[in-house]
Amino acid sequence: MSKYILSLDQGTTSSRVILFDHEQNIVRGLKGEELIEQREFTQIYPSEGWVEHDPMEIYSSQYNVMIDLLTKSNIKAQDIAAIGITNQRETTILWDRNTGLPVYNAIVWQCRRTSAIVDALKNDGLGDYITKTTGLIPDAYFSGTKIKWILDNVAGVRERAEAGDVLFGTVDTWLIWKLSGGMGRVPAHVTDYTNASRTMIFDIHKLDWDDRLLDALGIPRAILPQVKPSGSVFASANIQGVEIPIAGNAGDQQAALFGQCCFEKGEAKCTYGTGCFLLMNTGYDAVVSRNGLLTTVAAGFNEKVQYALEGSVFSGGAVIQWLRDEMRMITGSEDSEYYAAKVADTGGLYIVPAFTGLGAPYWDMYARGCIIGITRGTKRNHIIRASLESIAYQVMDLLCAMEKETGIKMTELKVDGGASINKFLMQFQSDICGSSIVRPVINETTALGAACLAGITVGFWKDKDEVKTSWLRDVVFNSQMDIPLRERLVNGWHKAVERSRNWAE
Ligand code: ADP
DSSP, X not given: OOOEEEEEEEOSSEEEEEEEOTTOOBOBOTTSOBOEEEEEOOOBOOSTTOOEEOHHHHHHXXXXXXXXXXXXXXXXXXXXEEEEEEEOSSXXXXXXXTTOOBSSOEEOTTOOTTHHHHHHHHHTTOHHHXXXXXXXXXXXXXXXXXXXXXXXXXXXXXXXXXTTOEEEEOHHHHHHHXXXXXXXXXXXXXXXXHXXXXXXXXXXXXXXXXXXXXXXXXXXXXXSOEEEOSSSOOEEEEETTXXXXXXXXXXXXXXXXXXTTOOSTTOEEEEESSSEEEEEEOTTOOOOOSSSOEEEEOOOOSSSOOEEEEEEXXXXXXXXXXXXXXXXXXXXXXXXXXXXXXXXXXXXXEEEOOBTBBOTTTOBTTOOOEEEOOOTTOOHHHHHHHHHHHHHHHHHHHHHHHHHHHOOOOOEEEEESGGGGOHHHHHHHHHHHTSEEEEESOOOHHHHHHHHHHHXXXXXXXXXXXXXXXXXEEEXXXXXXXXXXXXXHHHHHHHHHHHHTTOOO
């Protein structure tokens, strides 16, 4: 029997790959180190606010790390039961189905070039329809307007698309098409519900592309991939002469929700990276938010789909990078924990890191960062502590918004991502929310989620329950703060947020 699942984790700045064994351990190298192969690729900034990637470089970096990992681990393709894929979401690629060549660079989720197209949709009265149908707030992040931009602006592409020669895909679709083609095989043109739910042209209730939105954006249906549950056999990849099923596929945040075993309604996870992403499983109900949270499809199998609510903090770990790179108050991100713990509190100081405005639940694009409550006694350590606390306050605001929407009190939050290793931050998160914060042994939950989807699909693991038995807690942080203090601190935070709002002209 095959012994491993191969997980491809295609992110915004790098392509990574990890092998998991049956106990969900990351395969280790000769010196006992966890083998995680990673390769960064070029970020292309053609003009202010525009971001692109080269799709061929995305594919080659992903393929090469996969081969490197197999070589380093000395694991043969025959020993791999299945491949799972997880990816940066919303990034948009169009390519020629005959030549396999992209017709333009990938337009990355961060790219703002299509803001005017979004405004036009809203002016045409489609704003509410978009939210009701796709679960999203109309925005340039999502793929729909990016597809239109390529069709409208790259010479000849619209005609070729209408003739059936051009295909669209998010990054998962592109990778599967490349991996399943070649050697005379017909490549698969497929995606999964979670990735489709980030395109702003997919009806998350009917689970089909939406004709009204396709019409509004002038997108021919023929360019769109077939959509399947996240745990399905999408295609097979020929690796070193062996056919391996690609049996799991989910966008990064939904993969992390799955990798954290948040299978039941009310279970939630937060990923603390540059930004923070909080997702809560809302079961079979697609909860439509009135507080600016997004409704999205959760990863699953060929069953009734589950939904999730999603909220994001724009500047999470980014505030620590700012302390390090711009303020030069620390030399490494990890130093923040040491200095924050040197003071008993911030001395009434708050930092609101609204570097690029504030997301849910405030949605204020004109907010800008502020440091408030400075006294003659304010020291560097207070600023460092307030920076870490600001991450926790922002996540708390999202958590409260979700509790309000769903009526579910979140007693436990699972965490992952680079900044979740900071014990001070996690303890403060627990204190300020009054919830338990649970960090698992495997921090690579995104890659693990994709692996679990693939592994269950091919029978490597029996079902979700079996997967859950291997999910192990590493540390649990329980709230130690008394309620009056929590209320006082939260009150101060909300006052500080008010001062940061509506600042930029
Ligand atoms: P991304 O996937 O967004 O690049 P990562 O999950 O790799 O993010 O996490 C990196 C982010 O976490 C950076 O913003 C960094 O400043 C922050 N970070 C990393 N380690 C720590 C730490 N020990 N304490 C606080 N923040 C940290």
